[in-house]
Amino acid sequence: MIALAAIGAVTLGTLGLGAWGVRFVRTTSDLLVASRAVTAWWNAAAISGEYLSAASFLGIAGLELQLGASALWQSLGFTAGYLALLLFVAAPLRRFGSYTIPDFVEARLNRSWIRPLASAIVILISGFYLVPQLKAAGLALQVVTAAPYWVGVAAVAAIVTINVAIGGMRGITYVQAVQFWIKVFAISVPACVLLIHFGGLPGRAALFGDQLPRAPHTLVVRLPAATRAQFPQTATIEIGGRDLTVAGGTVRTLPARVPIVIGRGTVVPVAEGTTPQTGATWSRAVGGTSESSPVLVYSLLIATFLGTMGLPHILVRFYTNPDGHAARHTTVRVLSLLGLFYTFPAVYGALGRVLTPQLYLTGQADSVVLELPRAAWPGTVGTLLGALTAAGAFAAFLSTSSGLLVSLAGTISHDVWPRLRRERQAGMSVRRLRFRVAAIVAMVAPALLALVARSIDIAILVGWAFAIAASTFCPMFLLGIWWTGLSARGAAAGMVAGATIATASIFTGLTLGGGQATIIGALLAQPALVSVPIAFVVMVGVSLRDRESVRGSDAMLALHAPEGLGLRLAEDDLDVPAEVAPRRM
Amino acid sequence: MSAEREPPPRTPPRRSRRQELWPPPLRAGRGERASRAELRAGRQERATRTELRALRLRSPRQELADSTAHGEVYLRRLRRAQLQLSLLALVAFGAVFGVMPVALYLLPQLHGAHLLGVPVAVWILIVPMPPVFIAIGWLYARRADALDAAFRELVEK
Numbered sequence: 001m002i003a004l005a006a007i008g009a010v011t012l013g014t015l016g017l018g019a020w021g022v023r024f025v026r027t028t029s030d031l032l033v034a035s036r037a038v039t040a041w042w043n044a045a046a047i048s049g050e051y052l053s054a055a056s057f058l059g060i061a062g063l064e065l066q067l068g069a070s071a072l073w074q075s076l077g078f079t080a081g082y083l084a085l086l087l088f089v090a091a092p093l094r095r096f097g098s099y100t101i102p103d104f105v106e107a108r109l110n111r112s113w114i115r116p117l118a119s120a121i122v123i124l125i126s127g128f129y130l131v132p133q134l135k136a137a138g139l140a141l142q143v144v145t146a147a148p149y150w151v152g153v154a155a156v157a158a159i160v161t162i163n164v165a166i167g168g169m170r171g172i173t174y175v176q177a178v179q180f181w182i183k184v185f186a187i188s189v190p191a192c193v194l195l196i197h198f199g200g201l202p203g204r205a206a207l208f209g210d211q212l213p214r215a216p217h218t219l220v221v222r223l224p225a226a227t228r229a230q231f232p233q234t235a236t237i238e239i240g241g242r243d244l245t246v247a248g249g250t251v252r253t254l255p256a257r258v259p260i261v262i263g264r265g266t267v268v269p270v271a272e273g274t275t276p277q278t279g280a281t282w283s284r285a286v287g288g289t290s291e292s293s294p295v296l297v298y299s300l301l302i303a304t305f306l307g308t309m310g311l312p313h314i315l316v317r318f319y320t321n322p323d324g325h326a327a328r329h330t331t332v333r334v335l336s337l338l339g340l341f342y343t344f345p346a347v348y349g350a351l352g353r354v355l356t357p358q359l360y361l362t363g364q365a366d367s368v369v370l371e372l373p374r375a376a377w378p379g380t381v382g383t384l385l386g387a388l389t390a391a392g393a394f395a396a397f398l399s400t401s402s403g404l405l406v407s408l409a410g411t412i413s414h415d416v417w418p419r420l421r422r423e424r425q426a427g428m429s430v431r432r433l434r435f436r437v438a439a440i441v442a443m444v445a446p447a448l449l450a451l452v453a454r455s456i457d458i459a460i461l462v463g464w465a466f467a468i469a470a471s472t473f474c475p476m477f478l479l480g481i482w483w484t485g486l487s488a489r490g491a492a493a494g495m496v497a498g499a500t501i502a503t504a505s506i507f508t509g510l511t512l513g514g515g516q517a518t519i520i521g522a523l524l525a526q527p528a529l530v531s532v533p534i535a536f537v538v539m540v541g542v543s544l545r546d547r548e549s550v551r552g553s554d555a556m557l558a559l560h561a562p563e564g565l566g567l568r569l570a571e572d573d574l575d576v577p578a579e580v581a582p583r584r585m
Numbered sequence: 586m587s588a589e590r591e592p593p594p595r596t597p598p599r600r601s602r603r604q605e606l607w608p609p610p611l612r613a614g615r616g617e618r619a620s621r622a623e624l625r626a627g628r629q630e631r632a633t634r635t636e637l638r639a640l641r642l643r644s645p646r647q648e649l650a651d652s653t654a655h656g657e658v659y660l661r662r663l664r665r666a667q668l669q670l671s672l673l674a675l676v677a678f679g680a681v682f683g684v685m686p687v688a689l690y691l692l693p694q695l696h697g698a699h700l701l702g703v704p705v706a707v708w709i710l711i712v713p714m715p716p717v718f719i720a721i722g723w724l725y726a727r728r729a730d731a732l733d734a735a736f737r738e739l740v741e742k
Contacts, residue, residue: 069704076715084675086722086726204702283707286689287690325733328726328729336715338715339718339719556661
């Protein structure tokens with residue numbers, strides 16, 4: 001109940017602050033002038049706030065519990081993505097003044113036919129990224145209130161849609177910045193308190209030694225569905241009041257909704273598909289199991305390192321920097337803020353392995369951040385800390401889903417809809433109505449996919465969104481910003497190739513079933529290592545063969561000349577659709 | 586302000602940091618105009634007085650604003666310098682972090698060795714890596730700003 005109250009407080013607080021903020025901005029300040037008042041630290045916190053999603057808050061700890069220390073690569077990659085953004089994209093993109101990715105593609109390549117393609121890829125990436133947010137919402141509400149999985153998915157989908165459609169919490173810098181600090185507080189305080197409570201990490205043998213995870217005390221588990229469980233060692237468990245001894249190495253089907261009692265010190269069985277690991281293998285960052293083969297690690301690192309610059313809802317945020325210089329310095333601060341945040345999820349994965357090993361059996365590793373405080377510290381303190389992590393998790397998926405839905409609905413209402421209706425200009429009220437309808441429509445497909453994708457880890461789902469971004473927009477940005485020879489046809493061919501290969505291998509991997517044991521399986525699960533180089537090669541190759549006259553040098557002035565020299569267009573000349581413009585206070 | 590705008594002393598010719606970074610272009614790639622040096626050398630004797638004056642008065646800013654060949658050269662230098670800096674930072678990042686998966690794969694003893702009960706490999710990933718990212722980013726941003734400032738100084742001269 002306390003957890004539910006905390007979630008409600010975070011939700012209502014954000015919605016209220018957002019609604020109030022919008023009114024405040026409308027009445028008191030002019031958009032562009034006011035942006036000068038936002039300091040780099042506030043901007044950096046806002047970018048980090050929009051970026052830290054369910055994957056960061058729940059997914060990394062869950063993946064660490066499931067796979068081991070190789071999940072650390074994920075958090076490092078999520079941080080390092082901003083280094084790539086800083087080195088190659090931040091300042092030129094801000095100087096160019098494009099507001100969305102389709103705007104940039106159209107203006108840089110000087111062709112209007114390429115815009116629908118860029119819009120389609122924005123929709124693909126945002127959609128892929130929304131699914132894990134909703135999945136996390138369903139899981140979180142299930143853990144906190146024992147409601148069915150679909151309730152949480154539907155509730156958060158509805159809240160976010162209404163919120164975006166009404167216009168509250170639309171990328172307001174200060175609201176997003178506050179969200180960031182809420183998330184840091186919610187993940188760091190329980191982690192530190194628990195570490196102090198245990199005087200460091202307990203159960204080292206299961207973490208780094210030769211032990212398998214054992215029940216820390218008598219565990220009572222109710223499975224949501226009948227599960228085939230693997231027993232790594234001979235164990236005696238009690239199912240519905242009757243003792244059952246299972247020999248080590250065998251697989252048994254355990255019934256659903258019957259209390260299964262695992263006595264203290266018994267090696268916990270794991271759901272089929274999860275590899276039982278001793279502490280020594282679990283703590284290996286690379287090469288411990290097939291899921292941490294070097295190929296898979298590099299593919300994941302490339303996806304996260306290069307994919308961050310292609311996330312639509314993040315790039316919009318960079319527009320709130322007054323100039324290129326500020327964009328650079330904001331990004332450096334983002335690096336330090338993310339570095340701070342990502343030290344904490346690892347604590348939950350490690351403590352969860354020792355204190356909540358039943359998650360290996362239920363297959364709900366993603367809920368470890370939510371379950372851990374209560375399991376580690378029964379009583380009021382544990383309940384309070386659990387309420388804190390639940391509230392932080394809700395802050396994470398509310399802010400990220402809202403940002404994603406804004407870019408989805410903006411793209412649909414601004415690019416797709418007018419094209420279907422073949423009209424040129426629409427009035428402000430018509431555009432606003434379209435934006436609202438688009439927000440509702442855009443939420444349906446991800447919500448349905450979230451219901452289907454229940455068994456897939458959040459962090460893996462997000463990894464796919466990064467893989468697609470890395471194989472489409474990343475080569476387009478890098479070549480478009482630094483190479484005058486990029487032609488519109490080359491960019492289009494490369495983006496189509498990258499998107500097709502990445503999506504096709506993800507779905508092939510899904511239909512073939514999770515076999516990451518071979519190199520092929522690893523690349524199907526995380527295709528960036530293949531799809532990104534192919535996208536680059538196709539882009540360069542087609543551009544070089546292209547006869548169309550390439551006039552990249554005009555764009556280079558706008559991209560690279562510093563501000564304040566009277567060489568560039570005034571900012572007021574830019575046409576930013578008002579429905580999607582970030583509010584600056 | 587106007588009092589400070591005195592013409593700089595002619596001699597001795599001071600070679601500033603800006604000139605090291607941005608020596609005046611001797612010859613533009615596809616230039617329509619011959620450079621000042623060539624005109625002075627008298628290789629093009631038909632150059633009139635007015636043409637000479639026009640050349641002398643054209644600032645880098647005008648060259649850039651009119652996107653002449655000279656302006657393109659100035660801008661290309663800036664872009665190249667920035668790209669070199671970015672690639673240098675990328676190499677530094679690759680050398681410290683990019684080699685890490687292979688290094689940890691090839692040196693399993695890093696997993697065996699423990700420090701305070703936690704494998705050294707895990708320490709390496711958790712503790713020094715984020716500060717390394719921040720340091721690379723911070724140094725890069727400083728140098729990139731310096732390149733921009735040098736370019737600005739050139740144009741506003």
